[in-house]
Amino acid sequence: MAEDGLEFAERIVGDAIAAGASQAEATYTVTERFSAEARGDALTKLERSVGRSLALRVFRDGRKASLTSSDLSPDALRRFVREAVEAAAFVAADLHAGLPEPVAVPPLAHDLRTYADDVRERSAEAKIADALALETGIRRADARIANSRGSHVADGAAEIAIANSNGFRGTFRATTASLDTSPIAVSGDEKRVAQFGNAAHGYARLVPVDAIAREAAERAAGMCGARKPKTTKCAVIFERDVAALVLGDIFAALNAANVAIGNSFFAAKIGARVGSSLARFVDDGRLVDGMGSSPFDSEGMPTQRTEVIREGVLQTFLYDTYYARRLGAKSTGNAAGGGSIGPSNFFLVPGQASLEDLIASTERGVLVLDTIGFATESVTGTYSRGARGFAIENGERAYPIDEFTIAGNILEMLGGLDAVANDMIFDSSIVSPSFRVAEMAIAGT
Amino acid sequence: MPLDAAAYSQILTAALGAGEYADAFHERRLTRSFRLQDGVIHEAGITLTSGVGIRVVSGERSGFAYSDDLSLDALLRTAKVAALIARDGSPRTQSVAMPPASSRATSFYGPAEGTKLSSESKTFVDFLSRADVAARGYDPRVRAVNGLFAEELQEVEIATSDGRFLSDRRPLVTLFVQVVAEGSARGNGVCGDGGRTNLDYFTERTPEDIAREAARIAAVNCEAREAPAGEFEVVVGAGSGGVLLHEAVGHGLEGDFNRQKTSLYSDRVGERVASDLVTIYDDGNLPLERGTLAIDDEGTPGQHKVLVERGILRGYMQDRLNGGLMGVGSTGSGRRQSFRSLPQPRMCNTYMPNGESTYDDIVKSVKKGVFAASFAGGQVEISKGDFVFMVAEGYLIEDGALTAPIRGATLIGNGPDAMTKVTMVGNDTRLASRYYTCVKGGQAVPVGVGMPTVKISHMTVGGSALG
Structure with missing residues (x-):
C-alpha cells in the first residue's frame, strides 16, 4: 500500500509540473477509522471507514497554491491540478515561497513506536467491550453516576506518502487508539458532567479501562455541591x-x-x-x-x-x-x-x-x-x-x-x-x- | 454526481438489512479561497470534498460508514459495514424503491441557487486588495491586515429507505478580515460577512465596509484597558450578542441531549426558563443566513421553531433519530459537517425578536457595568448549564454612558439563571455579520445568530482588574 501511495504521489507531482508548476509536492494519505459508542448497557454507535485524500502544493515562480481532494478520479485530478496551477497566477510572487532545499533525513536513532499492530488486529467485539466496560465502570465507581453522555472507543491507522519535485520521497505510518467517557453525576436537581479519557499509539499502551472509569466518575461526582467563589x-x-x-x-x-x-x-x-x-x-x-x-x-x-x-x-x-x-x-x-x-x-x-x-x-x-x-x-x-x-x-x-x-x-x-x-x-x-x-x-x- | 436512482436503491437495500431505516448522504463540495497577508495575495487554495455517508438506524443505535470511492462495488461494501449495527435482527428481503430522479428542494438561498461557482479568481483577489487598502487607510495605527475570501458550493443528494430522493445546492461566500493596530498596546479586530448567496452580495456590503469595521475594532482595542473582574450589570450589544442565546439556551435545547436527559433543560417544556421578556427562535429559512437550509442533511425542510416564548420553554431542536425516539419528529435540524459524519441535531439561525426598550434607555439605566458590543464566540457545558462568551469589543458603562474600552474578557453565567436576569430588551434586533461557525462533537457547521440590545442585571465579567 505504501509503495502504491508513493507512486501515486510521484505521478501527481509529475502532472502538476506538466501543467506548468515550477515545483510541486504531493501527499497521499489513507486512513482507516473505527469508533464505537456505548451508553448504559447498549452499543449506540458503530462507525468504520477508509478514507483517502490528496494534498498538493504547487509553486509557480514563487506563487503558491494548494489543492486538497478526496475525489481521486482521473477526471477530477486532471481538472483540479490544472486549476490549482492556474490559481497560482493570481498570487503575488514571493521569493521565500518554494520547496525546501533537498536535505538528507538523518536516520532515526531508535524506533519511534508510532505504529502498533493491535489497532488493526484487535477485534471489533473487543473494542466494543471496552466501551461497554467504561459505562459499567463509571456507574460502579460512584452511586451518583446516574447517566452519561456515552463512552467511546476510537482508533485510526494512517499511511502517508510524500513526494516532491526536488526528489524527496518518504512514507510514514502511525496508529492511534483512544478511550473516553462522560459520566453525569446527579444529586438533587444538579447534573454534573465530566469528560475524561486517554490516547496512545496502540491499545496495549492505554491506561486500563477501570482506571479511566474511576477517574472520570470521581471528576463528575466531585463537582456536586460546587459553589461560585468570591472575586x-x-x-x-x-x-x-x-x-x-x-x-x-x-x-x-x-x-x-x-x-x-x-x-x-x-x-x-x-x-x-x-x-x-x-x-x-x-x-x-x-x-x-x-x-x-x-x-x-x-x-x-x-x-x-x-x-x-x-x-x-x-x-x-x-x-x-x-x-x-x-x-x-x-x-x-x-x-x-x-x-x-x-x-x-x-x-x-x-x-x-x-x-x-x-x-x-x-x-x-x-x-x-x-x-x-x-x-x-x-x-x-x-x-x-x-x-x-x-x-x-x-x-x-x-x-x-x-x-x-x-x-x-x-x-x-x-x-x-x-x-x-x-x-x-x-x-x-x-x-x-x-x-x-x-x-x-x-x-x- | 454520478449516482442514479437504481444505484441508491441497491445501496439502501444492502444497508437496511435488519435495520429500521437507512439513508445515504452524497456530497460534493468545492471551495475556492485566497488569502491576503502583508498587503499581497499570499496563497490560493482549492478544496474538493466528495463522497457518500451511509447510515443504518435501529432503535437508538446508528451504524455508519463512508466512502470517497463512488464505484457501486465500494458503496455496496460500505453499506454492508454500516449494516453491522443491526446484525442481531432478522434481515428483510424487501428491496428499497426510489423515485426515478431526485427532487430539488425549494431554495431560500440568494441568486446563486442553481448556478455554478463563479470561479472569478480576479474578483476574489480584487475584494481582498480593496479590503487591505481600506483597512490601512482607516487609521494610521493599523499595522497588519490579514484576509480570507472563500466561495463554496455544496451539492447534496439524500436517498432514504422510506423512498425519499432529494437534492440541494447550497452556496456560501465569506470575506473575513483581521486587523492588528498598535496604540498604547496592540489591539485586534475582526469582521467577516457573506452568506448563502453569490458575489453580487459584496456590491452592497463592500469589502471596504467589512475591512473598516475590523480596523475600527482594532483601533478601539489598541487603547483598551484591562477588563474588570466581578459581578456587574451587563449590556449585550445587538447582532453578535446572539452568541449569548446560542450558548446559554440553544445547545441545551438540542434533541440528543434532551432525549438522553443530559441537558439541564431536559423534561422542562412548558416551564419558565427565562424572564418573560425573552423569546427565542431558531430559523432555517432566513434568506442569506449561514445556517439556512432548504432541506437539512436528512432531507427534512428547514423550519421556523419557537424555542422560548415569553420565558416559557416551548420545544427542542430535533434530527430524525432523536425526534423520532421522543415521538415528535424532526424539526429540520439534522446537520453534519460532511459525508464523513453522522448527523446531529444542530442550530440553524438563532435569534431573539424585538422588545420595547431603546438602546439609549438601556445604556442610561446602568450605573456601573459593562457593554459587550460584539463577541468572538462562546462555549457551554450543557449539563450544569454554565456558559461563557468572549467579548471582541467592550466598554465600561459609568453613570449611564459608555466610557473606556476594555480588553477581551470572558463573561460567565448559567443558562436559565442569566436568562431570568434579562431585565430589558431593545427594539433594535438584527442578525450578526455572517461569519459564525458552530462546533459540536468535533463537527463544524455554519450558523447565524442575532439579538436586540439586552440588559442582564447580574453577570460575572472575567477580566483581571480588581477593585
Whole structure:
C-alpha cells in the first residue's frame, strides 16, 4: 500500500509540473477509522471507514497554491491540478515561497513506536467491550453516576506518502487508539458532567479501562455541591489537561506564521526573558511513543528536538521552510500540512513534585480541573477562561467551585510560574505537567 | 454526481438489512479561497470534498460508514459495514424503491441557487486588495491586515429507505478580515460577512465596509484597558450578542441531549426558563443566513421553531433519530459537517425578536457595568448549564454612558439563571455579520445568530482588574 501511495504521489507531482508548476509536492494519505459508542448497557454507535485524500502544493515562480481532494478520479485530478496551477497566477510572487532545499533525513536513532499492530488486529467485539466496560465502570465507581453522555472507543491507522519535485520521497505510518467517557453525576436537581479519557499509539499502551472509569466518575461526582467563589486574586494550579490547553495558546504564539503576521505576543522577544526559570518548553519530533512523533515533517524536513524557552529565556520560534526563510531562520521541522505550522511533541519540562505536593504547598488558591472558552488575544496574550475545580485552603482541597473565571496575561503567567509537577503523560501532541501560577484574577461573586 | 436512482436503491437495500431505516448522504463540495497577508495575495487554495455517508438506524443505535470511492462495488461494501449495527435482527428481503430522479428542494438561498461557482479568481483577489487598502487607510495605527475570501458550493443528494430522493445546492461566500493596530498596546479586530448567496452580495456590503469595521475594532482595542473582574450589570450589544442565546439556551435545547436527559433543560417544556421578556427562535429559512437550509442533511425542510416564548420553554431542536425516539419528529435540524459524519441535531439561525426598550434607555439605566458590543464566540457545558462568551469589543458603562474600552474578557453565567436576569430588551434586533461557525462533537457547521440590545442585571465579567 505504501509503495502504491508513493507512486501515486510521484505521478501527481509529475502532472502538476506538466501543467506548468515550477515545483510541486504531493501527499497521499489513507486512513482507516473505527469508533464505537456505548451508553448504559447498549452499543449506540458503530462507525468504520477508509478514507483517502490528496494534498498538493504547487509553486509557480514563487506563487503558491494548494489543492486538497478526496475525489481521486482521473477526471477530477486532471481538472483540479490544472486549476490549482492556474490559481497560482493570481498570487503575488514571493521569493521565500518554494520547496525546501533537498536535505538528507538523518536516520532515526531508535524506533519511534508510532505504529502498533493491535489497532488493526484487535477485534471489533473487543473494542466494543471496552466501551461497554467504561459505562459499567463509571456507574460502579460512584452511586451518583446516574447517566452519561456515552463512552467511546476510537482508533485510526494512517499511511502517508510524500513526494516532491526536488526528489524527496518518504512514507510514514502511525496508529492511534483512544478511550473516553462522560459520566453525569446527579444529586438533587444538579447534573454534573465530566469528560475524561486517554490516547496512545496502540491499545496495549492505554491506561486500563477501570482506571479511566474511576477517574472520570470521581471528576463528575466531585463537582456536586460546587459553589461560585468570591472575586479575588490568588494562586492558580492548572491540572495536567487544562495546563496542556494553556500550552496550546503558548504554542500558537511561538508559531512563526503568527509571529510573521503580527499575531504573537512573543514577537521580537527572542533572547529576552519571557518567564520564570521554571519556564522550560521543548518541541521534540523524535520522542519514542510521542503522539506527534515522525521522522520528517509534512514537507519532508527532518524533525528535531528544539528547546524553545530555556529557563525563562525565549530561544527560537517554531518554523517551516517558508517562515524560516521569511524571518531569517532555519526550519525546525514543524511544517504541518497545507502551509501550516504545528507541534510535534510540545511540552513543559516536568519538575520533581507531585500535584498533591503543589496543592499542599499552596496556602490559598484554586485548583482548575476544566476550562471553557478559547479566545486568548494572540496579539497581547490577554487570557480569560470560564473554569471549575476546587478551592485550596491551607494546603488542602477545601470544596468544589464553579461558574468563575480565571484571567491574566500569558506573559505574566509565565513570569509567575512557580511550581511544576511531575505528572505529564504523552497522550497528545501538546502535553504538560500540572503547574502553578503565583497569582491570577478570579472573578466570581 | 454520478449516482442514479437504481444505484441508491441497491445501496439502501444492502444497508437496511435488519435495520429500521437507512439513508445515504452524497456530497460534493468545492471551495475556492485566497488569502491576503502583508498587503499581497499570499496563497490560493482549492478544496474538493466528495463522497457518500451511509447510515443504518435501529432503535437508538446508528451504524455508519463512508466512502470517497463512488464505484457501486465500494458503496455496496460500505453499506454492508454500516449494516453491522443491526446484525442481531432478522434481515428483510424487501428491496428499497426510489423515485426515478431526485427532487430539488425549494431554495431560500440568494441568486446563486442553481448556478455554478463563479470561479472569478480576479474578483476574489480584487475584494481582498480593496479590503487591505481600506483597512490601512482607516487609521494610521493599523499595522497588519490579514484576509480570507472563500466561495463554496455544496451539492447534496439524500436517498432514504422510506423512498425519499432529494437534492440541494447550497452556496456560501465569506470575506473575513483581521486587523492588528498598535496604540498604547496592540489591539485586534475582526469582521467577516457573506452568506448563502453569490458575489453580487459584496456590491452592497463592500469589502471596504467589512475591512473598516475590523480596523475600527482594532483601533478601539489598541487603547483598551484591562477588563474588570466581578459581578456587574451587563449590556449585550445587538447582532453578535446572539452568541449569548446560542450558548446559554440553544445547545441545551438540542434533541440528543434532551432525549438522553443530559441537558439541564431536559423534561422542562412548558416551564419558565427565562424572564418573560425573552423569546427565542431558531430559523432555517432566513434568506442569506449561514445556517439556512432548504432541506437539512436528512432531507427534512428547514423550519421556523419557537424555542422560548415569553420565558416559557416551548420545544427542542430535533434530527430524525432523536425526534423520532421522543415521538415528535424532526424539526429540520439534522446537520453534519460532511459525508464523513453522522448527523446531529444542530442550530440553524438563532435569534431573539424585538422588545420595547431603546438602546439609549438601556445604556442610561446602568450605573456601573459593562457593554459587550460584539463577541468572538462562546462555549457551554450543557449539563450544569454554565456558559461563557468572549467579548471582541467592550466598554465600561459609568453613570449611564459608555466610557473606556476594555480588553477581551470572558463573561460567565448559567443558562436559565442569566436568562431570568434579562431585565430589558431593545427594539433594535438584527442578525450578526455572517461569519459564525458552530462546533459540536468535533463537527463544524455554519450558523447565524442575532439579538436586540439586552440588559442582564447580574453577570460575572472575567477580566483581571480588581477593585
